[in-house]
Amino acid sequence: MSTRNDVLDAARRCLVRGSGRKLTLAEVAREAGVSRPTVYRRWPEVSAVIRDLLTRDMTSLVTEHITAVDAAIDSAPESSPPEVLAALVDGIVGAAIALSEDTLFSSLLRRQPDLMAPYVFQRLGASQRGVLALLDSRITQAQQVGAVRSGDPMRLGAMVLLITQSAIQSRSVVAPVLGGDWSQELTRALCGYLTPVEPVSVPTTTADTPTGDGDRDEERS
Numbered sequence: 653m654s655t656r657n658d659v660l661d662a663a664r665r666c667l668v669r670g671s672g673r674k675l676t677l678a679e680v681a682r683e684a685g686v687s688r689p690t691v692y693r694r695w696p697e698v699s700a701v702i703r704d705l706l707t708r709d710m711t712s713l714v715t716e717h718i719t720a721v722d723a724a725i726d727s728a729p730e731s732s733p734p735e736v737l738a739a740l741v742d743g744i745v746g747a748a749i750a751l752s753e754d755t756l757f758s759s760l761l762r763r764q765p766d767l768m769a770p771y772v773f774q775r776l777g778a779s780q781r782g783v784l785a786l787l788d789s790r791i792t793q794a795q796q797v798g799a800v801r802s803g804d805p806m807r808l809g810a811m812v813l814l815i816t817q818s819a820i821q822s823r824s825v826v827a828p829v830l831g832g833d834w835s836q837e838l839t840r841a842l843c844g845y846l847t848p849v850e851p852v853s854v855p856t857t858t859a860d861t862p863t864g865d866g867d868r869d870e871e872r873s
Contacts, residue, residue: 655684655686655690656694656704657708658684658685658686659680659681659684659686659690659691659694659695659701660701660704660705660708661684662680662681662683662684662685663675663680663683663684663698663701663702663705664705664709664756665683666679666680666683667702667705667756667759667760668755668756668759671759671762671763672756672758672759672760672761672762672763672764673763673764674698674763674764675698676698677691677692677695677697677698677701680698680701699767702760702767703777703778705756706756706757706760706777706779707777707778707779707782709754709756709757710751710757710779710782710783711779711782711783711786713747713750713751713754714747714751714782714783714786715786716747716750717743717744717746717747717750718740718743718744718747718786718787718790719743720739720742720743720746721736721739721740721742721743721790721794722790723739724736724738724739724740725739725790725793725794725797725799728797728799729797731797733797733798733799733848734799735799736794736797736799737794737799737800737843737846737847738843740790740791740794740799740800740846741839741842741843741846742839743790744787744812744816744842745816745835745838745839745842747816748816748819748820748835748838749835751820752820752823761821780813780817783813784806784809784810784813787805787808787809787812787813788805788806788809789805791805791808791809791812791846792805794846798848799848800846800847800848801846801847801848801849802848808845808846811845812842812845812846815838815841815842815845816838816842819834819838
């Protein structure tokens with residue numbers, strides 16, 4: 653295992669053991685069994701270690717769930733468009749549930765909200781850009797088999813990320829209303845957003861409908 657992963661794994665153990673409390677680079681180095689200069693050379697501050705840890709673990713977790721849609725896409729047209737859409741949404745919601753239940757992510761949201769806030773309100777982090785890339789490729793493929801509505805896949809993915817991220821981070825606020833049903837409601841929201849729009853049938857007006865008077869006139873003549 654690389655030194656980088658040794659350090660990130662050590663940081664994760666420290667954070668989980670401390671329920672998300674703040675820690676120092678010295679603690680991380682000691683846990684990893686490496687010298688402090690080794691850590692300092694790559695990460696100037698402990699928040700940089702945590703950012704890399706979040707990027708690594710979030711990307712891995714989301715990839716694990718979102719790639720479940722690949723089998724449905726690859727087997728199209730045997731898989732119907734609704735089945736492909738269901739697989740895509742199930743993967744996204746599955747990743748959301750896993751993130752919300754992950755000890756590291758939940759403890760950081762609770763104990764160090766200031767660390768997470770910039771990625772919620774100010775800018776896209778590396779982990780979010782990675783998730784967008786995963787969504788972009790799957791949405792593009794799902795569109796090709798008619799499972800997702802038309803539109804720029806990156807824009808659709810960005811809105812899916814926004815909806816899902818909000819559900820993960822703010823679900824406790826509406827817990828008295830939704831309880832444990834938040835993931836089902838998230839599923840409905842994403843399905844409604846991504847489902848292809850059915851063509852609108854325009855009712856035939858009287859002006860467009862032949863009255864048949866011409867035929868009767870011909871018969872009379």
